[in-house]
Amino acid sequence: xxxxxxxxxxxxxxxxxxxxxxxxxxxxxxxxxxxxxxxxxxxxxxxxxxxxxxxxxxxxxxxxxxxxxxxxxxxxxxxxxxxxxxxxxxxxxxxxxxxxxxxxxxxxxxxxxxxxxxxxxxxxxxxxxxxxxxxxxxxxxxxxxxxxxxxxxxxxxxxxxxxxxxxxx
Numbered sequence: 126x127x128x129x130x131x132x133x134x135x136x137x138x139x140x141x142x143x144x145x146x147x148x149x150x151x152x153x154x155x156x157x158x159x160x161x162x163x164x165x166x167x168x169x170x171x172x173x174x175x176x177x178x179x180x181x182x183x184x185x186x187x188x189x190x191x192x193x194x195x196x197x198x199x200x201x202x203x204x205x206x207x208x209x210x211x212x213x214x215x216x217x218x219x220x221x222x223x224x225x226x227x228x229x230x231x232x233x234x235x236x237x238x239x240x241x242x243x244x245x246x247x248x249x250x251x252x253x254x255x256x257x258x259x260x261x262x263x264x265x266x267x268x269x270x271x272x273x274x275x276x277x278x279x280x281x282x283x284x285x286x287x288x289x290x291x292x293x294x
Contacts, residue, residue, distance in 0.1 A: 137210055137288045139274050143265070149204035153188060160187045189229050196225035201289070211289040224282060231278035235264055 164170065164180050195202040197220050200211040212220060212228070220228065239260025243253045268276045279285055 135288050136273060137208075137286060139265070139268060141208060142210065142286055145204050145208040145210055148207060149202060152203055153191070156187060156191060157184050160184050189226070192229040192232070193222055193225045196220050196228065197222040205286075209289040210286050212284055212286055215283050215285060217287075220284065224284065228278060228282040228284050231281050234278050235261060235276075 160183060161180060164183050168176055168179065170176050170180070192202065195205075196212050199206075200213055200219055205211065212225075214220060214224060236257060239257045240253070242260070243256040246256075248256055264276065268274050271280070273285070275285060
């Protein structure tokens with residue numbers, strides 16, 4: 126993505142962005158499975174509970190590399206390409222790898238507060254899922270309160286998601 130995207134480009138709706146988020150989750154599930162299939166034999170993992178923290182760290186690292194690579198290369202992950210969404214800075218420029226890394230790390234704000242709270246409260250089983258669902262709902266509500274419907278991680282990283290203009294034929 127070499128040319129800046131006009132700030133006049135329409136902002137995508139929150140619903141459209143959340144649909145892309147769900148689709149991204151489906152793709153990331155596949156990435157996690159492939160990562161686990163490589164990790165397990167390389168680390169001699171015979172039981173899923175052995176070295177699960179190592180596996181989670183590697184999967185988290187692979188997710189981070191995935192986002193940083195795509196956002197700094199083209200401004201779009203695979204799911205964002207499908208939904209014609211693009212991540213840019215506030216001036217409409219492509220993200221540097223440093224800003225893409227910051228955005229990716231701040232993206233954990235979707236889940237981490239709820240997971241940390243569930244851990245602090247000693248929640249187990251379905252209570253953890255309920256905690257995460259509530260945390261996601263609060264995160265989306267905060268975006269709905271922002272005038273431009275930007276999420277907390279976007280505000281903190283000075284990035285935004287815009288609709289990708291149609292390609293010239």
